[in-house]
Amino acid sequence: MTRRLTDCTDLPRDVQRPGYDRAAHGIGILHLGLGAFHRAHQAVYTDDALAAEGGDWRIRGANLRSRELPEALNAQNGLYTVVERSGQERARVIGAHGAAIGGDPAAVLRAACDPAIRILSLTVSEKAYGIDRAAMDLDESHAAVAADLARPDAPAGVLGIVTAALRTRRAAGTAPFTALCCDNLPENGALLRAGVLGMARRRDPDLERWIAENVAFPATMVDRITPAVTDRTLEDAAALTGHRDLAAVETEPFSQWVIEDHFPQGRPAWEAGGAELVGDVRAHEAMKLRMLNGSHSLLAYAGQMLDLTYVRDTVDDPDLEPLIRRHMQAAAATLPKAAGIEPDGYARALMARFANPAIAHETLQIATDGTEKVPLRWLAPAADLLRQGGDVRAFQFAVAVWLAWLSDLAQRGEAPNDPRGAALQDLARQAGDDDAALLRGVMGLPGLMPAGLAGDEGFADGVIDRLGAIRRNGLRAVMRQELAA
Template structure:
């Protein structure tokens, strides 16, 4: 059996190695969410930062639930391979993680209280935070939030752990860490601040005020397509490195990170890896959420209904690809003017990235957690288009496709992989073949779509009509009709 990746020795010359001595640098970042995206994105920027300017900025990675990746990283002395997929695949070994914590909330909390930790960053997915976006407050109905409000000395969730750690640091006279959200949430810094302070206020109003006055929550926009690791990933990494690597990831060549530059306790030189520091992230965030993520969600649901397993297949489909571009154009009209954005150029670049034949990004993977993603990806821009008197038909098609996909799952008794999966299944079953009822009931879910969308008869009737045609004739004839509309 091939030896495990545990050191940098004897790696082939073609494999890029860290350009610094990892043992010479302490840890200054605690990162929650050791998923593939973090290992292909923030970790690489930090690896580049240490190579350029040094500093005690190594990362202690942690997962709140899963132990597998943490165990794999620790068994490999924190080393893992990033496989960059393109016409010529490239392999790079990363050494930025000092160690990893898997499924031990108490150890995560202890680490967060360590004065050496100056940044607590997160990629835990939208559904894990437990924030009510409409109220800009902690969601007390979220299981982790409810648990942590009752068991504040032994928190298990994001808001509980951050609040408890900040309380301990305040009481010890230790400077607070900066909280850096790197998930696809709208205005993610302000949203996480609202969630943390809302949680803290229920336990200690003084702590909430202290957090509001003293803790930085910079906003970010992150972008890098990172498919799920497959057996081929593992085999290709082993062939390129000569080592077995159970923590490897694969990704595309493109990578972007836009960050609000507000780090009172300092930060790594992330600009060395290409990060862009700005005063206001919102314009960049809106472009990414609405154009990239929004079209990704359309691809996810349409792709599955058309039997297209990968994003690259969807953008090669002659009926679907023009409507993906149409969706991007519609989203681009909602972006702020005067922010230096180039929606047309961005759309062209996205289609080229999506078409990368070396990236096997599954439509099924993107389709998860729709009710968490679609409010900012589809329904916020749709509301703006409707309020401006524009053409929201691209968003109506996307919505009808999603509803048709939900109805297909319901027909076989399957709930979608979504925090509201059971509710969606129940609504689809209750609606049966009544397309108006399905449209009305799903769009009425709290926090999903603004009133300007749900209360617009022309939009909802268009969705319903498209849904009826998809369920009667299939998606492809509807796409063909849209191309000639």
């Protein structure tokens, strides 16, 4: 049986390995959310930073609920393989991780209180935070938030743990960590700050003031297509390294990380791995969220309806490919005119990345959490475009595709993978064939529809017309009508 990856002593010569003595560098980062994206992105930049300039910046990773990945990493002394797929697969072993925590919120809280931790970073997905973006405050109906408000000394959710750790550090006279959100959320630093302050306010107004005055919440923009790990991922990692690796991850060659450079307790030299340290992330963030993530959601729902399994299949479809480009162009029209962003070139690069034949990124993986993603990726830019007097047909089409997909799921007795999945299923079932009722019901969910769209009958009529046509004639026919128009 192939030996488990536990050290770097007998790796093939063409496998890149950590360029530093792991034992000489301590832990300085606690990262919540050990998913594939973190392992293919922030941890790789940190590996490069350690090789370039050293420092006590290795990572202690943690999952609040699941144990499987932390246990796999611990069995491998924190080592794992990144398989980079393009024309030829390349393997790299990452050494930035130390011991990991899985399924033990109390242990995560203890780790966050450790004075050695100077950065607490997060990739926990949009739905895990429990923040009301409209109010910039806690969502007290969120299950984890409600539980942590009830038991603030034994938190198990993201905001509860971050707030409790800062409270403990303040009482001990320990400098606060920098809280670094790396999830795909607009102004993610400000959003995380609002959630933590909301949690603190409900417990101790003095703590809220201290956090507001002393804790940094830099904004970030992250980008690297990272498909879900499959058996093939593990098989290819073993073939490339000669070792069995149960924490391996696969990804594309492209990677981007734009970071607001505000770290009072210091940071790794992430720029050594190509990170961009800037004063304001917002223009980059908007471009990525609206162009990449927005078109990703469109191709995911359309791909599911057209039985297109992978992203690469969607950009090979002669009817869908030009509509993906159209969506990017509509999104680009809403972007700020800022130095450092070039939407046309970015769109061309995105289409090339989506077409990468070596990346098996499933549309089903992307077609999740629509109620968290659609408002930010489609509805907010649509509202901006309406204010500018622009053409919103691309966004009307996208919303209609999503609603048609929800309706199809409901007819099969299925709910979408979404924090409001049951509500969406009920709304689609109740609406039946009534297109206007389905739109009203879904867009009536709290927090979905921005004010700029809520009362716009023209936008709603355009969605209803397309939804009805999709349900009568099929998505393929409507796609061709969109192209002809």
